[in-house]
Amino acid sequence: MKKRVFLGFLFGGLLFGSAMATDMTIYYSPSCPHCHHARDFISSELIYEYPDMNVTSVNVMDKSNLDDFRKTLEKCEYTSGGVPVIVVGEKCFQGYGDFMRDDFRRAVEIGMDEDSIKKSKEIRKILSGNGAAEYRKANATRQNAVVERATKKAQKKSTDLTNIILYGVLGVLIIGLCAVLMGKKTK
Numbered sequence: 001m002k003k004r005v006f007l008g009f010l011f012g013g014l015l016f017g018s019a020m021a022t023d024m025t026i027y028y029s030p031s032c033p034h035c036h037h038a039r040d041f042i043s044s045e046l047i048y049e050y051p052d053m054n055v056t057s058v059n060v061m062d063k064s065n066l067d068d069f070r071k072t073l074e075k076c077e078y079t080s081g082g083v084p085v086i087v088v089g090e091k092c093f094q095g096y097g098d099f100m101r102d103d104f105r106r107a108v109e110i111g112m113d114e115d116s117i118k119k120s121k122e123i124r125k126i127l128s129g130n131g132a133a134e135y136r137k138a139n140a141t142r143q144n145a146v147v148e149r150a151t152k153k154a155q156k157k158s159t160d161l162t163n164i165i166l167y168g169v170l171g172v173l174i175i176g177l178c179a180v181l182m183g184k185k186t187k
Helices: 002-019 033-049 063-076 098-109 114-127 132-138 140-145 152-183
Strands: 024-028 055-059 085-088 091-094 146-148
Touching: 024 033, 024 063, 033 055, 033 098, 033 114, 033 132, 033 140, 033 146, 055 063, 063 085, 063 091, 085 098, 091 098, 098 114, 114 132, 132 140, 140 146
Parallel strands: 024 055, 055 146
Antiparallel strands: 024 085, 085 091
16 A cells, blocks of 8 residues: 555656746846846746746845855856856856747756647747737736745744744644643543
8 A cells, every 4th residue: 555655656746747847046136137138038928938937036146145156156167157147957047148038948848748848838829929918917926936035034034933933833732732631531
């Protein structure tokens, strides 16, 4: 029985994973015009074309993100600290130009199944035609696919608050369990 459950999870994970688009991280500077163009392309086209893709934006001008940016530059084997740097799976891109759009798409599609790629191409046709505004409106929640990475300080506050809530709920449950167990009297 355990073997069947394990194989089911494994097989299901493989099927689910094959349809998923690769996530993307963009390292940018607020003062960089190429970064703005890249972010516009990602938020107005790519996130709609690939409904399973999520994007993390990282502001390199925030000092708490510099260590991560340096590690990414090293991983990508870039000697320049120029932005934008866009990481899609294991593929890295530095800079942005409209001529790179299909390169981004190919990188996102690595590991996707043919049906998902076909669906993305159909969405791209809609976005390039008269139905673009309606499609974006109907799928407005896709804007949530682009998330700004919080600074380390904000992440720590969020984690601290989560831990306080978690331990508070756990404490209440333990007290309740003790009350129930101690409240029972044997006859």
